[in-house]
Amino acid sequence: MPATPYLRVDLARLRGNIRAAADLAANGGVGLRPHVKTHKCVEIARLQLAAGAVGISTATLGEAETFVRHGFDDVFIAYPLWLDTTSAGRLTDLTGDARVAIGVDSVEGAANAGRLLGGSAVELLVEVDCGHHRTGVPPEEVVAVATAAARTGLSVRGVFTFPGHSYARGAPAEAARDEAAALSRAAEELTAAGLPPRVVSGGSTPSLAHSDLGVLTELRPGVYVFGDAxxxxxxxxxxxxxxxxxxxxxxxxxxxxxxxxxxxxxxxxxxxxxxxxxxxxxxxxxxxxxxxxxxxxxxxxxxxxxxxxxxxxxxxxxxxxxxxxxxxxxxxxxxxxxxxxxxxxxxxxx
Amino acid sequence: MPATPYLRVDLARLRGNIRAAADLAANGGVGLRPHVKTHKCVEIARLQLAAGAVGISTATLGEAETFVRHGFDDVFIAYPLWLDTTSAGRLTDLTGDARVAIGVDSVEGAANAGRLLGGSAVELLVEVDCGHHRTGVPPEEVVAVATAAARTGLSVRGVFTFPGHSYARGAPAEAARDEAAALSRAAEELTAAGLPPRVVSGGSTPSLAHSDLGVLTELRPGVYVFGDAxxxxxxxxxxxxxxxxxxxxxxxxxxxxxxxxxxxxxxxxxxxxxxxxxxxxxxxxxxxxxxxxxxxxxxxxxxxxxxxxxxxxxxxxxxxxxxxxxxxxxxxxxxxxxxxxxxxxxxxxx
The missing domain is CATH 2.40.37.20 (D-serine dehydratase-like domain)
Known part of the structure; x- marks a missing residue:
């Protein structure tokens, strides 16, 4: 046995949690793209893919590089990266081995990405703020960002949000309603502007069971594999x-x-x-x-x-x-x- | 330049902080045994020794092993380790290359250490609670613990405390007074029992300037090298x-x-x-x-x-x-x- 303190994973429970979220997504006809920042562990991400996940979400470029190096070929960096020459080069390198997308939440960010990513295969998802008030634009500003991105030649895959205000007592159901309302509005705006989203992505572990799978096409929970206090x-x-x-x-x-x-x-x-x-x-x-x-x-x-x-x-x-x-x-x-x-x-x- | 976010150390300020604490200890005629859990960095510990530190403090056996491997030859693990056969073996191994001491805060802990450390050169310091109310015994119980340790043949170097209740607005001076009172009482009790302490150790960064260097013989601050918010x-x-x-x-x-x-x-x-x-x-x-x-x-x-x-x-x-x-x-x-x-x-x- 290792010396204490150490972190111990109950594999039977882990498998159960992976299966439950996979079933929820499959039954709802949406893709599950688990956030691997929770575990940062190749073995666990493989279990998630084996259970039907469509790809993985990461928070950072370094996480994405690690998982691509281990054979994961579909990664969404769910973060409004502000690119420079070095990070743009790292990102472009990844596209040789994987389908890669990143987040963007400003017209300037879209223009910067377009300038640095040139004609690369990296795709963008516009981040929407659905009430967590961290990053993301209001739904009515999605078209401006998506248009700025599309103008540079980058492909806009769709929209995403994180309903992080689900992290409060009694809040998950309402956060899921906010998420659906914001994503629905954003998707309508994009469609009206001739940029219909291929992906409408959301999800958090607290709000997962309340997700509106008539609006969302993709779920990105992370913590659900383990749970915590x-x-x-x-x-x-x-x-x-x-x-x-x-x-x-x-x-x-x-x-x-x-x-x-x-x-x-x-x-x-x-x-x-x-x-x-x-x-x-x-x-x-x-x-x-x-x-x-x-x-x-x-x-x-x-x-x-x-x-x-x-x-x-x-x-x-x-x-x-x-x-x-x-x-x-x-x-x-x-x-x-x-x-x-x-x-x-x-x-x-x- | 590394990609952001990264941690940056201002070497001039680091040297200034190391010097200030070294001067405080030298002027007061006490030993400085900095806590390296703050930086966990060999290069910084070397600067501390070069400025006159008498040795280092660590929180864990793993930290102690790392520093001993890098040539540090006087380590106090300022923690009431509960030893088992494996950790006792690791600890004994260290004594080939370094002077080693650990903390103890119960009669049972002293007996357990005695049983597992046999005739090793590992020394004990009894932890006193001076008001932080985390670990440590009240000063009036120090003799019982020290006696239990001495009975097993282990050498009792002295007493130590951590005045962690210095971490509150306006609290540092009073925490230093509590520290001095508790250590002074503990030292008197030990002396009266025929186990006079060779070391009376305390210190925290907030209380450092208020330390009673008429009572303490050793200071163990950690954060002072960097400071923080x-x-x-x-x-x-x-x-x-x-x-x-x-x-x-x-x-x-x-x-x-x-x-x-x-x-x-x-x-x-x-x-x-x-x-x-x-x-x-x-x-x-x-x-x-x-x-x-x-x-x-x-x-x-x-x-x-x-x-x-x-x-x-x-x-x-x-x-x-x-x-x-x-x-x-x-x-x-x-x-x-x-x-x-x-x-x-x-x-x-x-």
Missing amino acids: QQWELGVMPPSAVALTCRTSVVSHAGGRVVLDAGSKVLGADRAAYATGYGRLPEHPEARIVMLSEHHAVVDLAGAALPPLGSRLDVVPNHVCNAVNLVDTLFAEESGELRAWPVAARGLNA | QQWELGVMPPSAVALTCRTSVVSHAGGRVVLDAGSKVLGADRAAYATGYGRLPEHPEARIVMLSEHHAVVDLAGAALPPLGSRLDVVPNHVCNAVNLVDTLFAEESGELRAWPVAARGLNA
Whole structure:
């Protein structure tokens, strides 16, 4: 067994989660293009493709390069990249081995991409803001961006959005309605302008079950493969579906509490406004991690007896994407056997 | 230049910070044993030793192994390790090349260490809780732990604490007083029990200037080499002393705000209760990062004109230790030249 703390994947649960999203997409007649930033792991992306995914989504060029190097041949970098000569060259290189698309959310970005990507096969999707208010243009401005892109000779594949405002208690269904409304309006505008979208892409793990598959043609969830304490606390995935945990050891009983050897350097420091602590313990659902530093998690066990010093406890990280990005290896367990899976795209932010 | 986002170290400021702490320790007649978990970087630890550090502190066995492999010969793992056969073997192996000590904060931990470390040269320091309430025993319980350790034949070097409650506005001076009171009491108890401490160790970056060098014989600050937005906002280090920034690019003007290509996967997701955002911008001290996701920082520029798309902006991470642990390389700048410094102990949580 590896030394604690380490991240452990329950392969049976992982397969179940992969299958559930694949079925949802297949039954709805839409494509599933999972976001691999969650796991950054070639072995897991292969399971997703084997279950019917049409391709993968990444957040960065470095992630895209890693997966293309491992044979993935259809990648959408779902991010409004601002290209320069170097990144445009890296992107163009990828098109020798894969179908490649990137996001764009401004007329200037479209013009810049057109200038740098020349007559390349890289396609663009215009990002729409459906209420998360991070990146993306309002639906009524999609035509301006798409026209600027088309003018440079680049192919505009369609539109995409991220309904990230689904990450709040009670918000997923409404976020999915916002997503459908914004994408529907954007698609109508593009069609009216003679640039009908081939792809209308959305999706987030909290809103997934509410996605309007009459509007969307593609889903890009990421977290669904593992789940995490955020999904648990939002009521999106029950703890029994969570496929990744951090195995920890009890190192201290200081102050009559349990202190674990896992901290923000393996769990991540995420704590959303709705989170009740810094991660959750499946064996102790009433417990809360009340204090987290780099290598300590202080647990309030809500009156339960203290597990002995040296014993093992599993923790579900709040935000699994950031936890995975802290380790070089995931340990996937099936029938008591552990396999080491490299986090191949770890740390590739650029 | 590396692609953004990347972490950049201002070498002149780094040297200045290293010198200031070295002077403080030398003038007070105490040893400086910097915590290398902040930088995990051999090149920076060498600068600290060259400036007079007596050795290094680490949080994990993996960090200790990395530094010993690079020639560091005096390491204190300032953590109450719960040993098993494997980790005890790794620890004993280190003693061939270095003077090694670990922390302990329970009678059971001392007995366990004694059982597994046999007649090894590994020394113990008893951890005292001085008010942070994470790990460590109250000062009046130090003798019990030290006696249990001494009974096994292990050498007890002394006591240590971490005044982590210095991390709050206005708290550093009082935290330093708590530290001195707890360590002083612990040292008296040990002396009265015939186990006088050779080392009385404390220190944190916020409380460093207030440390009672009549009580402490050793200081273990970590963050002081770089500083970060936490130190800036606590008033401990001015922005002009901050030696590490994340260089980012403006990728979007969505919603009339600036969106940068740096998110929680390079800055870390830390946001202390007193933090005013998710990092600070030295060129725009009034600005705040109001929203942070994995690859986006949304900035409210407080009315300033939007920097153009594609332009560069520097961000000071909230908590530099977690930011550094996300990258494989630091880029150290001096006189316009960049040197790539590996984050040699990145990700070594165990």
